[in-house]
Amino acid sequence: xxxxxxxxxxxxxxxxxxxxxxxxxxxxxxxxxxxxxxxxxxxxxxxxxxxxxxxxxxxxxxxxxxxxxxxxxxxxxxxxxxxxxxxxxxxxxxxxxxxxxxxxxxxxxxxxxxxxxxxxxxxxxxxxxxxxxxxxxxxxxxxxxxxxxxxxxxxxxxxxxxxxxxxxxxxxxxxxxxxxxxxxxxxxxxxxxxxxxxxxxxxxxxxxxxxxxxxxxxxxxxxxxxxxxxxxxxxxxxxxxxxxxxxxxxxxxxxxxxxxxxxxxxxxxxxxxxxxxxxxxxxxxxxxxxxxxxxxxxxxxxxxxxxxxxxxxxxxxxxxxxxxxxxxxxxxxxxxxxxxxxxxxxxxxxxxxxxxxxxxxxxxxxxxxxxxxxxxxxxxxxxxxxxxxxxxxxxxxxxxxxxxxxxxxxxxxxxxxxxxxxxxxxxxxxxxxxxxxxxxxxxxxxxxxxxxxxxxxxxxxxxxxxxxxxxxxxxxxxxxxxxxxxxxxxxxxxxxxxxxxxxxxxxxxxxxxxxxxxxxxxxxxxxxxxxxxxxxxxxxxxxxxxxxxxxxxxxxxxxxxxxxxxxxxxxxxxxxxxxxxxxxxxxxxxxxxxxxxxxxxxxxxxxxxxxxxxxxxxxxxxxxxxxxxxxxxxxxxxxxxxxxxxxxxxxxxx
Numbered sequence: 001x002x003x004x005x006x007x008x009x010x011x012x013x014x015x016x017x018x019x020x021x022x023x024x025x026x027x028x029x030x031x032x033x034x035x036x037x038x039x040x041x042x043x044x045x046x047x048x049x050x051x052x053x054x055x056x057x058x059x060x061x062x063x064x065x066x067x068x069x070x071x072x073x074x075x076x077x078x079x080x081x082x083x084x085x086x087x088x089x090x091x092x093x094x095x096x097x098x099x100x101x102x103x104x105x106x107x108x109x110x111x112x113x114x115x116x117x118x119x120x121x122x123x124x125x126x127x128x129x130x131x132x133x134x135x136x137x138x139x140x141x142x143x144x145x146x147x148x149x150x151x152x153x154x155x156x157x158x159x160x161x162x163x164x165x166x167x168x169x170x171x172x173x174x175x176x177x178x179x180x181x182x183x184x185x186x187x188x189x190x191x192x193x194x195x196x197x198x199x200x201x202x203x204x205x206x207x208x209x210x211x212x213x214x215x216x217x218x219x220x221x222x223x224x225x226x227x228x229x230x231x232x233x234x235x236x237x238x239x240x241x242x243x244x245x246x247x248x249x250x251x252x253x254x255x256x257x258x259x260x261x262x263x264x265x266x267x268x269x270x271x272x273x274x275x276x277x278x279x280x281x282x283x284x285x286x287x288x289x290x291x292x293x294x295x296x297x298x299x300x301x302x303x304x305x306x307x308x309x310x311x312x313x314x315x316x317x318x319x320x321x322x323x324x325x326x327x328x329x330x331x332x333x334x335x336x337x338x339x340x341x342x343x344x345x346x347x348x349x350x351x352x353x354x355x356x357x358x359x360x361x362x363x364x365x366x367x368x369x370x371x372x373x374x375x376x377x378x379x380x381x382x383x384x385x386x387x388x389x390x391x392x393x394x395x396x397x398x399x400x401x402x403x404x405x406x407x408x409x410x411x412x413x414x415x416x417x418x419x420x421x422x423x424x425x426x427x428x429x430x431x432x433x434x435x436x437x438x439x440x441x442x443x444x445x446x447x448x449x450x451x452x453x454x455x456x457x458x459x460x461x462x463x464x465x466x467x468x469x470x471x472x473x474x475x476x477x478x479x480x481x482x483x484x485x486x487x488x489x490x491x492x493x494x495x496x497x498x499x500x501x502x503x504x505x506x507x508x509x510x511x512x513x514x515x516x517x518x519x520x521x522x523x524x525x526x527x528x529x530x531x532x533x534x535x536x537x538x539x540x541x542x543x544x545x546x547x548x549x550x551x552x553x554x555x556x557x558x559x560x561x562x563x564x565x566x567x568x569x570x571x572x573x574x575x576x577x578x579x580x581x582x583x584x585x586x587x588x589x590x591x592x593x594x595x596x597x598x599x600x601x602x603x604x605x606x607x608x609x610x611x612x613x614x615x616x617x618x619x620x621x622x623x624x625x626x627x628x629x630x631x632x633x634x635x636x637x638x639x640x641x642x643x644x645x646x647x648x649x650x651x652x653x654x
Contacts (some may be wrong), residue, residue: 053180057085058200062207075106078204082184083108086197090115090162090185093208096178105180113187114162121158140202141169145190166191168198169423170205174212182208229380252400254291257392258505261368262293265381267351269294269369271301274364275318287315290364297345298371309341317353318362349373352382354389366392434480437473479617496535496628498652503579504529507568510547517555518564527566534570537580538652542625547581549618551643554585562586573632577650584643589635597635598623622646 059083065074075093083091090113093106107117116270143149144166146159159167166186169426171180182205184197258270275289289301301307340348351369355362366389449460482579511525518525536543553562571580593604626633631648 014502058203061204065204065207065211071211072106074211075208076108077181078208079106082200082204083110085200086184088184089187090116090164090183092183092185093172093180094121094183095180099496102180110187113185116162128567129240139171140198140205141167142193143167143169144192144199148190163187166193168193168354170201172212173203173209174216179209179212232380248564250396251291253392253395253399255293257366257388257395258291258293261366261388262295263384265368265384267368268298268371269367271367271369272356273365273367275312275315275364287311287318292320295371300341307341307343310343311492313341314365314367317365346371347373350377352377354383354385356389356393356396358400363393363396386541434473434477438470438477441470441473468490497540497654499540501536501538501540501543501554501567502533502541503536503581503648504531504533506543506547507566507581510544510551511549511566514551516557517552521555521556521558522560523558523562525563525564525566529567530569532570533568533579534577534650536648536650538648542629543648546622546625546646550583550646551623553618554644555584557587558585559587571647573647573649578631578647579650581646582643583646583650584641587637588640589637589642594635594637598633 061078064077064081075248076118079093081392082088088110088352090107090109092104092108094102095105096102102121104116104119104121107115109115114257143151146156146164146166151159162185164185164187168184170182172182182201184201254272258272262270270293271289272291273287275287290302294300338538340351342348349370349372350369353368354366356364356366366385367627368385445463448466507527507529511527515525551564551566558564562585564583566581566583568579568581571578589604596602597604598619600620602620603616623633626646626648629652631646633647634645636643636645
């Protein structure tokens with residue numbers, strides 16, 4: 001196998017493909033120069049370069065290749081004209097894939113010889129070498145006789161399959177990689193290839209390399225243009241979406257959509273139609289205009305009783321298959337509307353319709369119209385309207401959910417108000433009879449002492465019954481007072497009256513106050529109070545109720561023989577100075593119950609095995625009181641130890 005080498009030339013401002021051969025006389029050294037950027041005539045080339053005669057047909061071939069912007073047609077021209085110039089039996093363009101398996105993508109073959117167009121040809125030599133023998137663009141392989149070229153047996157068998165006796169092979173490049181091969185076959189007999197044959201093959205192969213580069217450049221430019229267009233469409237869509245107001249209302253959403261979409265597309269009219277199924281079947285007025293933006297030179301579509309043919313056609317779309325058949329995007333359709341009836345004297349030249357579906361039901365139609373003739377919609381504009389329709393559908397779905405949520409909130413607020421009113425009324429109504437019962441009990445106790453002598457057993461039974469009545473009535477009075485206090489705190493009707501509170505002294509008094517209860521339940525109370533606790537300015541009655549409730553609860557829900565620990569220290573919270581009081585006791589609250597511990601009337605299941613009782617309002621009242629005072633409360637329970645942490649600011653703000 002022999003190789004033929006050509007010299008490369010490079011000139012500034014032009015791409016040149018050289019050819020150097022051992023020609024005799026005054027044309028021994030001749031360069032064929034093909035300008036890719038500057039136009040020239042063949043007469044100028046002939047006079048300036050004194051080209052050999054075979055170069056003129058070559059220039060004609062190259063011109064024919066360059067006249068076609070399509071790569072496939074360029075290949076077809078190259079193989080057809082090259083076979084004619086060389087009088088070869090077969091000329092082909094052979095393309096490699098990433099694994100260097102080749103396919104014939106263009107071919108011109110003479111009568112009687114096998115065709116290879118479209119065939120996938122596996123040449124293991126090329127796969128192993130990865131076409132390294134063609135790694136330079138100025139090389140060409142010349143085989144006058146395949147049986148005298150020292151080819152491998154597998155390569156020779158491959159050539160025999162296509163009756164090849166001699167061939168010329170020039171590389172085609174894509175960047176620095178061998179894209180494929182440009183091949184000329186002689187099938188009838190071996191052939192001594194001439195210099196002009198080699199020159200033609202090299203120059204055509206070089207032109208094919210340029211054609212591939214040009215095609216790549218066009219493809220990249222198209223991809224960049226598509227990307228630029230997509231980016232522009234996204235920006236337009238984002239602009240339209242950004243104009244939709246928050247919080248959303250349906251009229252504002254629809255009006256903003258049609259206004260911004262018409263301005264973005266420079267359309268004559270954008271309309272949102274709504275189907276009204278309440279009208280009679282086939283009634284042209286069953287379609288109403290929900291929102292419209294129109295160029296001032298055209299009339300607006302009235303709410304009703306106008307353009308019956310146009311409305312009838314729109315109404316038919318609401319029940320036609322072109323809109324009602326489902327698709328992956330949820331019943332959305334894009335339809336050309338050039339056949340729509342005119343709006344009175346205003347013609348409709350063309351437009352875009354997009355269906356708006358809610359819950360798999362057609363809700364409305366978004367329509368974009370042009371009234372001036374001669375225009376046409378670009379694919380990017382159709383896609384933009386489609387995307388706006390999708391976003392409008394999502395926005396309307398959110399609106400529906402928002403409206404439903406608002407209705408639910410209003411209903412819950414109404415029920416909550418009814419409940420509060422009921423509790424307030426009942427509490428006030430119970431207050432008077434409970435007070436009367438308490439007075440009556442005191443009178444009965446006094447009468448019992450006067451009427452029944454001391455050692456009489458009947459007197460002891462009466463006193464025991466009166467004691468039960470007194471305790472139970474007190475529980476009811478406490479429940480009513482708690483309900484009234486919660487109601488008062490929720491309505492914030494009473495102003496704060498902060499006073500200076502010595503928290504250490506208040507805690508000490510409350511600890512002494514619950515000492516009898518702790519002794520009754522066999523509990524131990526320990527305190528660790530900072531001796532330098534600052535004075536707290538807060539409402540004394542509320543602070544006393546908070547401390548009393550938490551200490552009482554600690555006594556009630558600690559097992560006999562258990563311990564209660566009270567600590568207090570200065571501690572900031574959210575950049576405010578304050579005091580943190582912690583009341584812990586031997587008890588356990590399951591982790592899943594902790595979030596509900598402050599709910600009204602909530603009692604931890606099996607949390608009171610000693611049946612010591614309670615209203616279920618104490619902790620709710622403590623939390624509301626602390627909120628009223630600007631404080632906080634937290635609860636933790638782990639390792640059989642429960643701690644309530646109360647934080648109070650040094651100064652309560654009104």
